[in-house]
Amino acid sequence: MKKSFVLFMILTFLISPFTFGQSAQAAGDENIALGKPAISDSELAGYEAGNAVDSDEWNTHWTANDGSFPHWLEVDLQGAYDLSGATVIWNAWSYINQYTIEVSRDHKVWITVVDKSQSSSVEQTQYNAFKLRNVSYVRVNLTGINGGKWAAINDLKVWGVPAGSAPHEPAQGEIQTVLPVRLDTEIGQAPELPSVVTVVYSNSDTEDAQVAWDVIPPAEYSRPGTFTVSGSISGTVQKAVAKVTVVGDSSTPIVGFESINVSTITDVPALLPSAVTAIYEDGSSKQLPVTWDDLTEAEYAVEGTYSVMGKVAGTDLQPTAGIQVTPLVLQSGFIKGADISTLEAIEDAGGKYYDNGVEKDLLDILKSRGVNYIRLRLWNDPQEAGGYNDREHVVEMAQRVKAKGFKLLLDFHYSDFWADPGKQNKPGAWANYSYDELKQAVYVYTKDVMDELKEKGASPDMVQIGNEINGGLLWPDGKSYDQENAFEKVVPLLVSGVKGVRDSQGADQDIKIMIHLAEGGKNDMFRWFFDELTKRNLDYDVIGASFYPYWSGTMDSLQFNLDDISKRYGKEVIVTETAYPYTLEDGDNFENNIARQDQLDGSGFPATVAGQMAEVKTIMNVLSKVPDGKGTGLFYWEPAWIPVQGVGWKVGEGNAWENQAMFDFAGNALSSLNVFKTPGGNPGTGGEPGTGGNPGTGGEPGTGGNPGTGGEPGTGGNPGTGGEPGTGENPGTGEEPGTGVNPDPVVTVRDSSVVNSANKAVVEHTAAGQLQVKAQAGISGTADITLSIEDINKALSTLPADEKLIISVLPSTGELKGAVVHLPLSSILEQGKHPQIVIVYGAASVTVSTEASAGIIKTGAKELTLSLVQVATPTLPSPLATGAKDYPAYNIHLSVDGTSIDVFKKGAISVAFHYKLKLGEQSQRIAVYSILADGKLEVIKAVRYNPTAEQIVFNPSHFSIYAAGYAEVGYTDLKAADWATSAIESLTAKGIVQGIGNGIFNPQGEVTRAEFVSMLLSALELKAERGAGSFKDVNLDAWYSSTVITAGKLGVVQGHADGTFGPNDKLSREEMAAISYRALKLAEKVNGQTDVNVISFKDKDLISLYASEGITALAQAGIINGFEDGNFRPQAHTTRAEAAYIILNLLQQ
Structure with missing residues (x-):
């Protein structure tokens, strides 16, 4: 993996083996398109057509505003020119751009001078030579780009000179072809075909020639569509062809x-x-x-x-x-791997991982989800990484990996830090070595590492000699380009590494050797490189390819490449690196590699948990189709690189990868991790069998002497009971194999008021529809509770209509830090009552809707698992720290049938925390925050306080760690707006509004349109698909651009008649009401049925028609009020106090 793919792109051009075409620019010609007016049929804001003619080849570009085809870009040359050709620099590099180039003299008849509509070229810069005189317009028509990429051009250069400024020699030779033309006509109107067409001679010169067109039957232009007409030219058998498009409406259904x-x-x-x-x-x-x-x-x-x-x-x-x-079924032995090279650094910095809300060893989580192979990178002296991934750390990790029953791929970078196509720097200790000394150093280092791993019982099963070595390794000596006979130096270095592995491995070992390149969709790159290795008879077993769909090409190009190279070289092929974002959010305020939707356009998957899973599964499918079973597996790159302070690309930098992990920012396993459960693969080797006197039950205990089958539990003096033994896909390694200690108890509740002596737990039916479970904590302080169908049936039988099924968890003895409750769903679904399920533990309760419309429990679901675990209260920033220390934080997680529930309908989940107000505290200042792994806070906007129950209640949009805080808000100027004080303080606590400094809020200050829209969308958490807006005066660099554009896309704001928004205009009260009403309807908080005739304000005749419905609805709902004189004052400007008051009322709907 590389930190910067810009270098990677540049290197592509340097080392690509294909030859570019000859330049279209004739001697003395200039780029006459530079700075000329350009238009297109579609453009994304900020990526307008003019960007394609500004001569900036890499920093600006034009792109269409959707992924459909065709699209066109047109340049007005503002005069007549004699052309010699055109150069197109595509934005979609390494993709097939299919297109035509047309020119016109009158903007009516278009002459096709270049037709690459069937092209298979992946060249980014394409030169097109043609000769034509007296041209005033040039158009590029994009007919398609493989892989779903959007139409986009970095730069278009048109080469030529003013018409008639250069002598024109008469054409010579025979006519080779006639350039086709295109024009439009209306329904019922015969097309005005040109009297001349352009013919091309054998020496590439062009001339105009008279043409006699065939007769066109009127039926051809009687309805919309296209047709062609042929024409004859004197002196040649070549035919002229005109394509005519008939436009207009047709009555034909x-x-x-x-x-x-x-x-x-x-x-x-x-x-x-x-x-x-x-x-x-x-x-x-x-x-x-x-x-x-x-x-x-x-x-x-x-x-x-x-x-x-x-x-x-x-x-x-x-x-x-x-x-x-x-279904996808993988071959036996298929590698389902993960690169977890940052794990030790994350653990040492305090990072933790959770499965269904319970903290676990990452390796145990990966094993339970079907991962069977681990990849570790090795750097020589990684001072820039704080020493991690050096030999000592890798040996430690290798031992852990092997002890857990995984296979191991060791990745030698032969560098002190990142090695990829853009950089392959020699280790500092080898910097002054001669070439022969360098070869010897590679051999000795490789063998020494392998010998140590063998001695520690942690030999790898596969070894990479170099990482992404498209450009060679150990630069400059081992560069694969930019020097004569480059591979004469590259291959001997690889041979030294291979020999180090072969000389170390024992007679009973079969360690495979991989050669690994980036750009897995570039077949020409792989052929060029591996042809050179084949010529020199390099000994290796596996070809590895990095493939990231947003960088490396399309799935089709990956399939073609893997199919081809597996047959051409007779080797196994593995996708050694892949990843995909599950979100575009940022977890640590350090810009991510993939942070915007436009970076994913054409990748084919959304930036969601489901999209991430689909990307990995699609690559598995690609590998399963490689002929002769040679597609043997993949590795996901850094699925556990969560945002933890101090663990970034290098010491002192942040993490640019956390949104591509398979754990959320707080370390909770995502459901996409289940992709590794896809049937097939390697059953693994099992863990260590139980050795203690009473090893306990374990989660999925190791199988001991019969690894991978799960039939036999550990072999200690009193072995575990076996739990759920491995089945091959999910091998019997055990989350914690029997070691002589008691793991978290599994409480199986069978009869009311019956003590389970084995687990020291009891369940009681305390009231109608209520269960109380008393359980003992395990090692981690949590109890793992499985309720029986019998108890659920009894509770349901006593449950009154429209009541809740309440399950309370209490410690039987000592302390309990949390509970994981497994609830059978069959009874609930069969009886059809669909009660709300409430799990209560400590000061927290979670309410889950069982209605199908909530999107959580679907037909056929068997078990719901809710984890509610108390964790250390995080340090909240001032002013929230006051009071926070008195209330615990909770890690909440929900799954159904083992699949994490990451997306659910708003309101389907409700969480309540006990919060007793202290003397002098006011409920509006209470805030609830979601705490991410790096300490970043996400405020929960809609929070309600129930003074009777002394509870703060909210509806989460995702599962995370949640904590309550109390904001010491102290504005000194609210006396004149005491009616809005509660609203202002509440929104301040929620981070929606803030003062202007020095304890001043300025309640009478007037609000701009942009300020109100930003506050409103933040409060209601309204979002839209990322994209451009259409307001002329909203600059993308403005602080408000994102929310205003979103509001426009959602229809919350509509702008002015001239296409502007007026972001800095003062907001009128009627505008405030209209915008708020639209937003409230979008949030489904009002039904939209309002009678404007009941409006009661004295000045109702002054209210604009567009605002009448909104004002009436909000007034009837008590969200807005008029003034004491009975007027609404629709044209008056909205004050900051009024804005805060109405937004809080909106939140409370």
Whole structure:
């Protein structure tokens, strides 16, 4: 993996083996497109057409505002020019850009001078030579880019001179071709075909020639569509061709659509076409854009055949797509690996990992999810990394990995720090070595490390000789480019590494050797490199490829490359690195490698937990299709690199990868980690069997002498009971194999008021619909409780209608830090009562909706697991620290049938914390925060205080660690706005508003449109898909741009008639009401049914029509008020106090 892929891109051009075409620029020609007016049919704000003609090849570009095709970019040359060609520099490098280039003299008839609509070239810079005189317009038509990339051009250069400024020699030779033309016409109007066309001679010169067109039947232009007409030219058999597009509305109705059938694997959404073929009543057909309904994640998770409906503008008929979903089964021995090279640094810095809310060893979590192979990188002297990943640390980790039953891939970087295509720096200790000394150093170092690992019983099963060595290794001696006979120096260095491994391994060992390159979608790169190795007979076993879909190409290009190189070289192929973001949020205020949606455009997966899982599973599917079973596995790069202070790319820097981990920012395992449970793979080697006198039950205990089968538990004096033995896919290694101590008890509750003596736990039915469980804490201080169907049935039988099923957990003796409650769902689903389930532990309770509409519990679900664990109260920043120390923090996690619930309908989960107000405290100043692993706080905006129950209640949007705090808000100027004091203090505690400094809030200050929209969207947590807005006066660099653009996309604000928003304009009271009402409807907090005739303000005639409904609805709901004189004053400016008052009221709806 590389820190900067900019260097990686530059290096691509330096070492790519293909040859670029000849330049289209003729001697003396200039780039006549530079700075000229440019337009396009579609553009993203900030990426306008003019960016493509500013001569900045890498820092600016034009892009369309969607991923559909075709799109076009056009330049007005502002005069007539004689052209010699055009250069296009694409934004989508290493992708196939298919396109045509047209030119025009009158902006009516377009001449096609370049046709690469069927191109397979992945060149980023493409030179196109052509000759044509008297041209005034140039257009690039993008017809498609593989992999779903959006249409985008970094720079377009048009080469030429003013028309007639250079002598024109008469064309010589024979006519080779006639350039086709394109034009439009209206329905019922015969096209105005040109009288001349351009012919190309054998010496590439061009001339205009008279043409006689064939007769066009009127039926051709009687309806929308396209047709072609041919023409004859004197002196040649070559035909002229004109493509005519008939535009306008047609009365001929659509009667149907051609059928569409696609297939996919479970958990991976199908790729549906963006257009369908419509069939008209007269028998004609036409491609039309289509929008498809969505299949749910649950549907894609199950094998079967599904139908999805589409919508086409202009007709009520709907096209249908058939989707075949099939399971993915991997071959035996398939590698499901993870690179966890940062683990020791994270652990030493205090990072922790949780599975269903319970803290566990990362290796145990990975093992339970099906990971069977671990990758570790090795640096020689990593001072810039604080010493981590050196030989000592790697040997320690290797021993841990092997003890847990994993196989091991050791990655020799032969560098003190990161080695990748952009940098392969020699270790400092080797800096002055001669080439021969360098070869010897590689051999000795490799063998010494391997010998030590063998001695410690931790030999790797596979070894990489170098990391992403597209550019060679140990620069400058081992560069694979930029020197004559480069591979004469590269290969001997690799040979030294290989020999070090072979000379160390024992007679009973079979350690595989991998050669690893980046850019897994570039077949030409791999052929070039491995052809050179083949010529020199290098001894190796496996070809490794890094593949990140946002950098490395498309899945199709990966499939093609792996298929080809596995057959060409007869080697196993492994995707050695891949990853994908599950969010675009930032966990440590250090810019991430992938932080924006446009960086993912064309990757094919959303930045969600489900998208992350789909990316990995798609690569597994690619590998499963490699011929002869040679696609043998993959490694996910750094799935556990969570944001922990001090553990970044280097000492003193942050983590740019945390949003691509498979754990959230607080260390909770994501459901995407379950992708490694995909059937198939290596059953592993098991853990250490139980050796103590009473080793306990363990989670999934090791199998001892019969590893991988799970049939036999540990072999200690009184071995564990075996729990759930391994099955091959999830080997019997045990989360904690029997070691002579008692693990967390599993409380199986069977009968009311019966003590379970083995676990010292008891369950009682204390009231109708209520259970009380008393349990003893295990080693970690938590109790793992499994309730029985019998107890749930009894509780449900006494449950009154519309009541809650309440389960309270108490310690039987001593202290209890938390509880993990497993609840069978069959009774609840069968009886159809759908009660809310409430789990109470300590000062916290969690309420879960069982209604299907809540999106948590689906038909057929078997078990709900809720973890509620008390953790150390974090240090909150002032003024929140006051009072926080008196209240515990809780780590909350929910799963159904082992799958983490990461997405649920708003309001489906409710959390309550006990909070007793101290003397002088006011409830509006209480705040609840979600605490991330690096200490970053996320405020919970909608919080309610119940004074009777002395509880603070909120609805989380995700699971995390939550803590309450009390804000000491002390504004000195609120006396004149005492009616809004509570609102101002409450919103300050929630981080929605703030003062202007020195304890001053300035309640009478007037609010701008941008300020109010930002506060409103923050409070209601309204979001939209990332994208550009359409307001002319909203600069993307402005602090408010994100929220204003989002509000525009959501329809919360509509802007002015001239296309501006007026962000700094003062906000009128009627604008405030209209905007608030739209936002409230979007948040589904009002029903939108309002009678504007009941408006009661005296000055109602002054209220604009657009605001009447909103003002009436908000007034009826008690959210806004008028003044004492009975007026609303719609044109008066909104004050800061009024804004705070209305926003708090909105939150409380």
